[in-house]
Amino acid sequence: xxxxxxxxxxxxxxxxxxxxxxxxxxxxxxxxxxxxxxxxxxxxxxxxxxxxxxxxxxxxxxxxxxxxxxxxxxxxxxxxxxxxxxxxxxxxxxxxxxxxxxxxxxxxxxxxxxxxxxx
Numbered sequence: 736x737x738x739x740x741x742x743x744x745x746x747x748x749x750x751x752x753x754x755x756x757x758x759x760x761x762x763x764x765x766x767x768x769x770x771x772x773x774x775x776x777x778x779x780x781x782x783x784x785x786x787x788x789x790x791x792x793x794x795x796x797x798x799x800x801x802x803x804x805x806x807x808x809x810x811x812x813x814x815x816x817x818x819x820x821x822x823x824x825x826x827x828x829x830x831x832x833x834x835x836x837x838x839x840x841x842x843x844x845x846x847x848x849x850x851x852x853x854x
Contacts, residue, residue, distance in 0.1 A: 737851050738762045740781040742772040742798065744790040746835075747846065752785065752814075755840050757845065769798030776807060783850055786830075788815035788822065793809075799829040810850040814838070 739756055743749040744767050753763045766772035766779065770793045772784070784802075786795035793801075799811055813830040815822075816837075834846050 736760060737782040738764065738779075739783045739785060739847065740764050740766060742766045742769065742784060742786040742790070742795060743766055744787065744794065748787070752843070755843060756824060759847075760823065760845055761847075766836060769793030769795060769801075772798055773801060777804060780807070783847065784811045785847070786811060786813055787829050788813060788817055796829075804830040812846055812850060814843075 739761050741749050741752045741756070741763055743752065743765070749765050749767070753765060754807050757765045765777060767840065768790045771784070776784070788795040791835060795813060795815070799813070802811070810831045811829065812832040812834060814834045814836060817834065818835065819833045830852055833847050
């Protein structure tokens, strides 16, 4: 069973994503900001990270940049309502996939399966 870390500060969105993933048989952990996610990845690396962009303490792009700088090479999907071309260019594009909010459940699951190699 693959473990997915959902990094999302809005409780309802994190709950919805978690339930969709658990219904598909994945184990899900949740972090509510990028700093918490960094600690969780260091303690127990997931198979996939799904991260929001706009969060308190540390945003998703800064979290991704730090993870990549630390050598974490696992797949990361950025999920945000901000169009990808409008994201700050000051950050390296370290994510492997982008999904725009709001998304359809089927789009979300298909993107996850693609990143995990259909596991």
